[in-house]
Amino acid sequence: MRLFFPESAVRCAPGLLALIACVLWTPGSSAQTVPSSNGVTPVTSTDVLSADNPFAQPSPLAFEAPDFSTITIADYQPAFSAGMKAQLQEVEAIAGQSEAATFENTIAALEKSGGVLSRVQSVFFNMTSAHTNPDLQNIQKEIAPLLAAHADNILLHRGLFDRIEELYRRRDELELSEEQTEVLTGHYEDAVRAGARLSREQQDRVRAINEQLSTLQTQFEDNLLAVTKERSVVVDTVEELDGLSAAEIAAAAETAAERGLDERYVLEITNTTRVPILASLNNRALRERVWKASANRALGEDGGIDNRALVLDIAQLRAERATLLGFDSHAAFKLGDQMARSPEAARKMLTDLVPGVVAKVRQEAADLKQMMQSLGASHDLAPWDWEYYAEKVRQEKFQVDEAIVKPYFEVNSVLENGVFFTMNRLFGISFQERKDIPVYHPEVRVFDVIDADGSAIGLFYVDFFSRDSKRGGAWMSSYVDQSDLLDQKPVIINVLNNARPADGEPGLISFDNVSTMFHEMGHAVHGLFSDVTYPSVSGTETPRDFVEFPSTFEEDWAIDPEILSNYARHHQTGAPIPVALLERVIAASRFNQGFDTLEYLSAAILDLEWHSLSPDNIPTDIEAFEATTLKKYGVDIAAVPPRYRTAYFAHIWGGGYSASYYAYIWSEVLAADGFAHMMNNGGATRENGDLFRREVLSRGSSRDPMKSYKAFRGAEPTVDALLIRRGLK
Numbered sequence: 001m002r003l004f005f006p007e008s009a010v011r012c013a014p015g016l017l018a019l020i021a022c023v024l025w026t027p028g029s030s031a032q033t034v035p036s037s038n039g040v041t042p043v044t045s046t047d048v049l050s051a052d053n054p055f056a057q058p059s060p061l062a063f064e065a066p067d068f069s070t071i072t073i074a075d076y077q078p079a080f081s082a083g084m085k086a087q088l089q090e091v092e093a094i095a096g097q098s099e100a101a102t103f104e105n106t107i108a109a110l111e112k113s114g115g116v117l118s119r120v121q122s123v124f125f126n127m128t129s130a131h132t133n134p135d136l137q138n139i140q141k142e143i144a145p146l147l148a149a150h151a152d153n154i155l156l157h158r159g160l161f162d163r164i165e166e167l168y169r170r171r172d173e174l175e176l177s178e179e180q181t182e183v184l185t186g187h188y189e190d191a192v193r194a195g196a197r198l199s200r201e202q203q204d205r206v207r208a209i210n211e212q213l214s215t216l217q218t219q220f221e222d223n224l225l226a227v228t229k230e231r232s233v234v235v236d237t238v239e240e241l242d243g244l245s246a247a248e249i250a251a252a253a254e255t256a257a258e259r260g261l262d263e264r265y266v267l268e269i270t271n272t273t274r275v276p277i278l279a280s281l282n283n284r285a286l287r288e289r290v291w292k293a294s295a296n297r298a299l300g301e302d303g304g305i306d307n308r309a310l311v312l313d314i315a316q317l318r319a320e321r322a323t324l325l326g327f328d329s330h331a332a333f334k335l336g337d338q339m340a341r342s343p344e345a346a347r348k349m350l351t352d353l354v355p356g357v358v359a360k361v362r363q364e365a366a367d368l369k370q371m372m373q374s375l376g377a378s379h380d381l382a383p384w385d386w387e388y389y390a391e392k393v394r395q396e397k398f399q400v401d402e403a404i405v406k407p408y409f410e411v412n413s414v415l416e417n418g419v420f421f422t423m424n425r426l427f428g429i430s431f432q433e434r435k436d437i438p439v440y441h442p443e444v445r446v447f448d449v450i451d452a453d454g455s456a457i458g459l460f461y462v463d464f465f466s467r468d469s470k471r472g473g474a475w476m477s478s479y480v481d482q483s484d485l486l487d488q489k490p491v492i493i494n495v496l497n498n499a500r501p502a503d504g505e506p507g508l509i510s511f512d513n514v515s516t517m518f519h520e521m522g523h524a525v526h527g528l529f530s531d532v533t534y535p536s537v538s539g540t541e542t543p544r545d546f547v548e549f550p551s552t553f554e555e556d557w558a559i560d561p562e563i564l565s566n567y568a569r570h571h572q573t574g575a576p577i578p579v580a581l582l583e584r585v586i587a588a589s590r591f592n593q594g595f596d597t598l599e600y601l602s603a604a605i606l607d608l609e610w611h612s613l614s615p616d617n618i619p620t621d622i623e624a625f626e627a628t629t630l631k632k633y634g635v636d637i638a639a640v641p642p643r644y645r646t647a648y649f650a651h652i653w654g655g656g657y658s659a660s661y662y663a664y665i666w667s668e669v670l671a672a673d674g675f676a677h678m679m680n681n682g683g684a685t686r687e688n689g690d691l692f693r694r695e696v697l698s699r700g701s702s703r704d705p706m707k708s709y710k711a712f713r714g715a716e717p718t719v720d721a722l723l724i725r726r727g728l729k
Contacts, residue, residue: 038095038159049082055120061437063459064480065446065491066123069438073135076124080143083117084150090114095159103174106163107184111485111534117150122479129477130495131440131469137222141215148214152207155194164188179702183534186701189337195325202324209321216314220307221654223298225471227305228269231293235265235286243282245403250502269294270497271472271650273599273641276510278384279391279402291384298647299623307647308622314653319615331611331659338543339666339705346545346662347608350601353665354634356728357601360594361640367393381639390592398588402510405585410571411464411498411507414514418567419521422557426689427525428452431460441467449528458482458528461493464507465500472497473650474516476523476551481538482530490539492527494520506571511589515555522554523547531698538700544660546705548667549674550697556675556725559586560684593727595640602635602642604662607652611659622646665722670709672725673717 049056054071056079058064090113094106128136154160167174168188171181195206234256235241241249252265259266269275273295281287300306318330327333331343340346368389369381381389395401420431431447439446443465449457458480466472480491496516501507526547527539540547557563561582568577568585577585609629619625626646630636644651651657678688695711710716723729 038092038157049078049086049116053079053082055079055083055116055123058115058119062434062448063456063489063491065437065459066119066479067438068440071123073139076120076136076139077143079116079120080124080146083114083120084146087114087117088150088153091154091157091160095157095163101163101166103167103176103180103184106160106167107180107187108485108534110160110187111183111483111536126477126479126493127440129471129475130463130493131467132225132471133469140218144214144218145211148210149207152194152203152210155191156196156203156207158196161191161196164191179533179537182537182702182704186536193325193333193337198324206321206324209317209324213314213317213321216310216317217654220310220314221471221650223305223307223310224271224648224650224654227297227307227648228271228472229468230304231269231297233267233269233286233290233293234261235267238265240283240286241265241281243280244277245280245406247501247505247508248277248280248499250505251499254502268466269297271648272643273383273645274387274643276387276512278387281388284379284385284388287384287388288382295383295641295645307653311622311646311653312618312620315610315613316615316618318611318658319613319618323615329612329614331608334611334659338660338663339545340662343608343612343659346666347605349666349669350604350608350662351633353597353601353728356723357594357597358634358637360728361598361637362594364390364592364594365637365639371396383639383641386595386639390595394588394591398584398591400581400584400588405577405581406508406510407570407572408568408577408581409509409511409514410569411509411513411517413567413569413571414509414517415462416567417569418514418558418563419517421566422518422554422560422563422684423521423525425563425684426557426686427529427693428686428689429457434459456489458490458492460524460528461491463493463495464498466497467500470495470497471650474520476520476527476540478527478539481527481535481541482532483535483538484533486535488535490527490530492524494524496520508571511558511585515558515589518554518558519551522551525554525693526550526697529693529697530700532700532702534702537702540700542701542705544657545663545666546670546709548664549670549709552664552668552671553675553692555671557684559589561586563684590725590727597726597728598635598637598640599643600665602630602640603644603649604665605629605633605635606642606644606646607649607657607661608659610646610652668725669719669722670717672721674709674713676721676724677713 053075054067055075059067061067091110094109094113097105099105124136124139128140164184164187167184171184176184195203198206232255235252238249241252244252249265252267255266255268256262256264267277267290269290275290275294278287278290281290298305298307300308322328322330322333325333327336329343335341335343335346340349365381368386371389371393372379372381372385375392379385391402416431423429423431429452430450432450434446434448437446437459439461441463444461444463447460447462449460451457463470474494474496477493477495478490479493480488482488482490494517496513498507498509498513523540530539532538564582564586565576568582569575570577606626606629610625623646626642627636630642651661652659657663674692678692682688692712696708699708706716720729
C-alpha cells in the first residue's frame, strides 16, 4: 500500500494535495505513552471492523472505485481505527519472522500491508479537501493524532528497520530489479529521515513534534477554508459591479442569496492574492476592497481568523525537528532527496531569474502607467490596479476582451474537445462517460479511460466548480493507485475551482482556467499511465520538483493552434473562434509574464527563507519577516505582491510543499525544454506521445527521474525554453 506518512518521511505524491499525503496530521491532546521495546507507541483503536463497513473490503464497483452511495460519516472512524490496528499487526508479523530478511518477506510484504487504512484514507482526505463539512473536520481532528503516531510506529519500528537496513546493506548482492532497488532505498531512507537511528529520547521528541505539527497544520487548513468565506466582499448595489458580465453578476447574486443576503451580491476571494475579477471591475474603491480582503486575510483583522501564531509555531517545530535529525534547517531536510538536493541550489535557480524578471516587471509597469494616463487616472499604480490596467493594455495590444473570448471556452467543450482530444492525439486513449458510478456531489462526472487497443486503463473523475465545502486551488488526487503487486488499476480525480455559473447558464471560463484544466490532466495521465509493480513508486509518487513536469508540459497544448481550434467554439452557435482572435489569444497568453513570474518567485523565496531558519532564529512578526525577505532579494515591488502571503500560504503550512514551492518552476524548466524538443520533432504525434508515456508517465519513481527525463529527451534540460515560454527572452 502507499503509506500516508508524515512529511518528515514519506516519499509522497506532490501533486496529490487533496490526499494530504505529505502533511503532518493533527495530533490532538492524546497522551504520550512509553514506547514498547520495538519502538511502537500504543494507539487507541477498536479490534474489529464490521463486515458491512464499506471499507472492510475492496469496493465491488469497477476498478474498486469508492461506493459513495453506501459510505456514511459513521463509517470513517471505525475504519481508521481498525485499519491502523490491522496494519500494525501486519508490521509486527513482518518484523517478527524467524526467517532471514528477503525483499519478498519484508519489503513486498510491507507494500501489501494496510489495505483497510489505504481505502479509508484515500476517500476521507479527498472529501476533506473537495467536499467537507463540520462532521468530517471533527473526525479529522480526532483521528489525526492516531495517524501521526501510526506513521511513526512503522517508521521507527526497530525490528522492521533492522530488516530493512540489512537488505539495504546487501542490496548490491540481491539481484534486484531497478524498481525493487528504488523501492528498497525509499523505505530505508524514509525510516532514517524519520529518525530510526536516533536515541529513544530523541525519537520521543520527534514523535511529539509530529503530533504538534499535525494539529497546527490541520488547524491552518480549517482556518483557510473558513477565511475564504469570512473575507468574501458583500456589495449592496449592482451599479458597483460595473464591468462584470451578466453571468458573473448573476452568480454573485446567487451566492448572496444562498447566504441569506437577498438583493445583495457576494464576491468571493480566491486562494491566491490576486482575484480574477479585479481585471474587470471598473469601481476602483471596490477593487481595493476585494484586493485587501484577499491580501490581508488570516491576519486577525477586526477580530477575524488569525494564522500568525500558527505559522510561527509550525516554523519553530519544523526547525527543531530538522536539527534533531541532523540537518541545518527544514529546507535542507526536505530537499535532500529531491532533484535540487539542497536549498542553496533551489535558491540560486530562483534568484538567478530575479534581475531579468524585475526588469520585465518595470517595463510592464511603465506600459500600465501610460495606459492610466491615457484614461485620465492620476493615482499611483496600486496592486488592485495592476490586473485592471493590464487587461486594458492586453486589449489594446491584442484586441482580446475576456467578455468576447470566454463564450468560446465553455468548460465541457474544453474538457471533451480540448483536453480529451489532446490525450487521444498523443496517446490514443478515449474517455467514455459513466452514469452508474456513485459520486460525492451531483456536479462530479466519471469516465472510463480506454486505451488505444480497447483495454481499460482506469477511471477518471472531474469536479469543476467552486463551493464553500471545497478548499481553493486545483489538484489531482487518486482513490486507487495502480499497482501490479496489488492487481489494482488507477482511479484518478481532478478537482478545480472554476466559478460556478448561475443555474441554467453555461460554464464559461477564462483562458487561465483552460490552462489549469490541461495542467491537471497532465497530473491525471501521470497517475493513469502508471505501469509499476509496487504502490510506493506508483504514478505521481515522485520527487516534488519532478512531479509538476508532466502537468506543466501538458499546458502548452492548450495554445497549439490545431488543438485550440477544436475546442474553442462559441457555446451558442458552435462557430470556431475566428482565426484572427485565436492568434491574438495565443499572443496574449504570454502577456504580463513579468508580473506572473515575479509574484511566483516572491512566494517561492518566502517559502525557502522561512524554512532555512534555525530553531533560534524564528521571528516574532510574520509581516516584518516577509517585508525584510522581499527587500533582501530585490523582489519588494509594492504593486506585485507574492502570489501567496505568509498567513494564507496553504502549500507550505498546510499542504506538502514546505521548502518546495520552488518545485513548480524547477519542473517548468523540464516541461519547457521537453515540450520544445517534442515540437521540434513532429509535435502532437502518437510516436512522440507514446515515447513520453513509456519513458516518463509510466515510470513513477521506479527509477531516478533524471534518467527518465533523459530517456525521453536525450539530454539534460537547459533554461532557454523556459525563458522563451515566459516571454523573458
